Amino acid sequence: MADDSENRVWTLAQRPTGTPDDDCFELETRTIPTPAAGEALVRARYLSVDPYMRGRMRAGESYAEPWEVGAPLQGGVVGEVAEPNGTAFETGDLVVGNLAWADYAAAPAHELTPVDVGDLPVSTALGALGMPGRTAYFGTREVAKPQPGDTMVVSAAAGAVGSVVGQLAKMAGARVVGTAGSEEKVEWLHDLGFDAAINYRAQDDYDAALADVAPEGVDVYFDNVGGPITDAVFDHLNTDARVAVCGQIALYNAEERPTGPRKLGKLVETRARVEGFLVSDFSARFEAATADLRRWVTDGDLSYRETVTEGLERAPEAFLGLFEGENVGKQVVKVS
C-alpha cells in the first residue's frame, strides 16, 4: 500500500512485440495529483483489466485510445472520492470511471459515475454490472438476439462477458453451449445452466466436439475469441444464423497478421449475418442496462464470479493472465 503521500502509478514502459510481458509495465512512485477545478480526487479500490486493453498497447488508431509510452495506463476503476474539490460529490462517495492504474487519480467530475450496484459488492461495477455486463447485455439482446429454441454458442463462456451472455441467452429460451479452457470453467458453466460446455484445451477436434454438443447446428454465435474455435463454429452455422463479434482474444497478441480459412462462402450458403459491435455505441441506454443487471443479480437470476488479484503492484500479472485464461469470470485487481 502507498503511504499517505505516495501514489503508485503503472505506466507503459514499452510497447509489446507479440505477447506482452512484465517489461512493458513500470510501477512509478509519483505524488498524489492535485485535482484541478471541476475535478475530484479518487482513491482506487478495484481496477479492471480487460482483453481489449491489448489493443491500447499498440500505437495508432483503434476504437480505444492507445496508451502512450511513459504515461499512466488507464482503465475502469471503482473507488471512493478522497477530495470532492467543490464538485457535486462528497468525500467517500463511490464512483466508477476510466482512471489511471494508480492508488489515486484526479478526474473531471463529469467523467465519474456514482456506483449503482445497490447492496452488491462494489467490484461488480467493473464486472457483471459494469462494462462486461453491459457488453453482454447489448450484444446478446441487440446483436445476437437468441430466440426460443435456438442453439447458441458462446466462446470464452467463463469470462466476464461470456458468462453473462450465456445466462441471458438461457433467459431468452435458447439452448446454450459454451467453450472454455479448463474443467473448472466447464463445471461452472454447467452450474450457470449452460446446456453443454466444451473444454477446448482437452479437444483436438473442435469440429467433432461441436457436432456432439450442437447436433442440430448453430443458430447464434457470440464470439469472444476468434481463431480456430470460431472457424469450427462457422462450419456449423445454420441457415440465417447470426454471429455477434465481441472480441478476438486469440488473435490479440499476434504480431504477424493472423490468417485462417476464408469463411465468407459459408455466409452465402447459410445467409448468415456476422456483425461486430462495441458496447460504447449503446451508452445512452447504460442506466437501464445496469438496472436490469442489478435486479437479476440481486434476485439470483444472474450469477457472476470474480477473480481478484490483491494489490496494485500485481496489476500487470492480472492483465497478462487474461491471455492465459487464468481468470474465471471477471478479473479485477484489489487496490485498497
Added chain:
Amino acid sequence: MADDSENRVWTLAQRPTGTPDDDCFELETRTIPTPAAGEALVRARYLSVDPYMRGRMRAGESYAEPWEVGAPLQGGVVGEVAEPNGTAFETGDLVVGNLAWADYAAAPAHELTPVDVGDLPVSTALGALGMPGRTAYFGTREVAKPQPGDTMVVSAAAGAVGSVVGQLAKMAGARVVGTAGSEEKVEWLHDLGFDAAINYRAQDDYDAALADVAPEGVDVYFDNVGGPITDAVFDHLNTDARVAVCGQIALYNAEERPTGPRKLGKLVETRARVEGFLVSDFSARFEAATADLRRWVTDGDLSYRETVTEGLERAPEAFLGLFEGENVGKQVVKVS
C-alpha cells in the same frame, strides 16, 4: 445443330479437381425426350452459364443441388415450347426454366415460367431480367442497402450481377466504385455511370488503389469475388459498414481450403455487418423485381451487356471462361 431427331446433351463426365476443364464435360447424343403427363417439351434458345455452377460440380450438399456424374448438366434456359403436351402452354410460347444443357428438354409445366421481357431480347430473361438481375436487385436493395452519399464498392462489377448492382446503387444515390479485370471492363463501368473503377489485374497494391478511389472509406461492399480484393476492401470499411456477400468466384476452384487474413476484428472496430444471401430466398417477390428491371431497361435507366457464345457445343468453353473473366456482362450460350 441437331437434326430433327437428335438431341445433344451435355453431361458431367467427371468431377473436377481444382480448375475444371473440358474433360469434365461430355456431349452425348440422345433421343429427344418424350414429355410425361404434366410436362412440356422445350427447345432451348439460350443457355445460362453462371459462376455458382462450379459448386454444382462438387459432390455433397450445398445450396444448389450437385450435378451427378453421367447425368445432364442443368441451368437456366430460355426456350420455346415445342410440345405443350396438354399443359397450359402453346407451341412457340417462350419460357424460362432450370433445364438440361441440351437442344431439347422436358419439364413439368409448373417449373416453367413464361418469359416476361416485353420487347427486349429473350436472352435478357437469363441476365438483366433474370436470375443475375434479380440477385442484384434484392442484394442491393434488401441486403447492401446503399444510402445517398455512401461510398459503395462492387467487385466483379462488369459481370452480370455487379453491373446491375452498380447501377442500382447509383439510382440509390451512392458513390459507386467497381473492380474488374480488364481495361475494356473499366471503360464500360465508366459508361454505366460508376464514379470510379479499378482494373485489379493492373494493380499490385489493392490497398493503395482503394485509398485512391475511396479516400473516405467504404460504407457498403457488394462482394462477388472474395479473396485478396475482398481483404483489401475490408481494411477500408467505415463505421457501420454493410457487406453483402453474393459470390466468391476467386475461391471456387480452390482445392485446398483457401486461407487469408482473419478479418473479424475489423468488424468489431467498425461495427460492420457482413451478410450472405441467396436470391432464391426472395422468390415470392420475383415478379415485382422483374417488372422493375424490365421497366428500367426499357426506359434506358439500366444498361446491360451480354457475351454470347454461339452453339450448344461451346457451352463448357463459355462456362470455363467465367473463371478467366472472359465475359463482359452476362455470359450466355446461343443454342438455336
